[in-house]
Amino acid sequence: LHALLVPRQPTDSAFALDIDRRLASKTMPAGALGRLQECAAQLALIEGPSCLRPEGLAGSDAQIIVFAADHGLSAEGVSAYPREVTWQMVLNILHGGAAISVLSRHSGAPLWVANMGVEHRFDPHPQLIDQPVAWGSANCLYGDALTLEQVEQALLTGARILEQCQASQASRWVVFGEMGIGNTSIASLMLAGLLGLSIDPLVGRGTGLEDRQLLRKHVILRAVVARHPQLFAAPSMALGHASGAGRALAVAKSVGGLEILGIAGAMLRSAQLNKAVIVDGFIATAAAVMAIAMQPEVRASMIFSHCSAESGHRQVLQAIKAHPLLDLGLRLGEGSGAALVIPLLSAARKILLEMASFESAAVAQRSAT
């Protein structure tokens, strides 16, 4: 696990200046493309000089990996949907009918599904990476969701899956999605533990709980929290604190989330390989916070795609000072919100590469003031 926590090489400051100068020379008022040109600069700094060579990379701008797993806690009725929807939706994604399937075709980003621990035996499929760490996680209401070995294996499996997907078809950026009935509950618990936040404001309707069901979800998650006073009653954790990795592993052991841990491991490896991490909604953000808790420098490689309609996402984004690009009331998961920003980010990249400068286009500069 230690190798996964080595930070990437810092960006060359001369290259950063070159990017700033290129953007400033474009035929537009300074800063007129706002967040779009900030993204162009951030993506360039993450990738490094190869970003300026249009032919430098065979493949697409982005790839999409959806990590899937089941959760013992879903036996407690914390989701509006039965547990078998996890494997049914995995098949729907593979068969091209899910939202993320549509958005993958739309954006030209290849799509894989990684089985991290779904309670189902899948037939082989060219887009399925079938490397389960366990047959789901245990019910964290009655004990630890995972062993420490399973936590570490999930992180390392995620990192290895990222490498396999990149070897199969390289991309500049990676979109991480998830599928797992019950996983808003696990994400809420993980975020409460990692960020030292109170659980209640982090509990939302997930796939669409009605009032009575939401009340039940609150009761269940409070009970899980009460089982682990040493993890959840801790003072608000400063991300990047020296004890971050150890504490993060302890939280993950208690509440689980094999797909969330797979994503966290894949995010850490992505950053090491200079691939920008495109973060989706509430659950993917829990994975991002897990990765940041283990290696704070991974934060600089992340682009937060959207603020979800799931209660608590906005608070979590504020806690980690993330400013998402979209705010469209999405709450679907699967990586759908992150996939939706791929064309925006590709546009940002083309602005950097293809726009003329004032000089090259013979356009007059600002008047003297």
Add this chain to the structure above:
Amino acid sequence: LHALLVPRQPTDSAFALDIDRRLASKTMPAGALGRLQECAAQLALIEGPSCLRPEGLAGSDAQIIVFAADHGLSAEGVSAYPREVTWQMVLNILHGGAAISVLSRHSGAPLWVANMGVEHRFDPHPQLIDQPVAWGSANCLYGDALTLEQVEQALLTGARILEQCQASQASRWVVFGEMGIGNTSIASLMLAGLLGLSIDPLVGRGTGLEDRQLLRKHVILRAVVARHPQLFAAPSMALGHASGAGRALAVAKSVGGLEILGIAGAMLRSAQLNKAVIVDGFIATAAAVMAIAMQPEVRASMIFSHCSAESGHRQVLQAIKAHPLLDLGLRLGEGSGAALVIPLLSAARKILLEMASFESAAVAQRSAT
């Protein structure tokens, strides 16, 4: 002009129900795609049943038309850039180096530039529609910017240009952009007049005025307002008021804006032809408000793409109850923000057309509550 104010046929209510049912059957929790599925529904209702036939339209989802003109008021130093930048940027757009050129290639939406009154003689170019109504507008600080005949001709020319572009390459939606040094000033005046708002909060830095220049812009625009007490001191105008069209023409005559009027005319014609109108930033919104003032039902055919960084845009959007899709601090114009949402809207359309239903994908529905 009367023909341009005839509203489009109302949408068939059975078709609207069909669209709702299709979206509700998709393999996702109800409403989980938020604003994206609202856009999918709105676009479908604007286009009508042909939207469900993927092969029904030869051409692209969107086309982009950038309307350009000069403004006599720019002699007063209300812009950070000299007036010749208007024609220089027209050439930059045609030569493929402007932001909108890059975004046109990125989105696959063909791009035209319509010369409505730039102070320059252009050589012919396949993407240039050269139909100027005047050699710029007059300086509205000293008199009317346009004659009533010029206002009407600009509206009708815009409508005709829309027809020509659609005849050349049909599209489902139309993005309207603008180029015209000084046109944030004209847009502020027009919006103040049309909406009955005070001018000061509508005055912004445009292409990037410094503090002293901004102060000058305020002084100049207040002086223009003072010339027309009957137009600007009027009580807040209810959009859609019976006297809307006459009053709108009077405001346009006073302050001008040949490219803004061209866009307004093209928007009205777009709506009649069941083509969704994708509204860009501050100046395009002034054109949208002009069109709404003349024919309130055109509002239903509009999608507001983004909230610009230009002061006043947020207030105007609130005044017309528009909820833009993006809020990325853009303030470039040219239709760039509207072009940026084309891939989002194409994604929305594909969600409606391509996503599986619970039944077709054999995914379990919600548990009973």
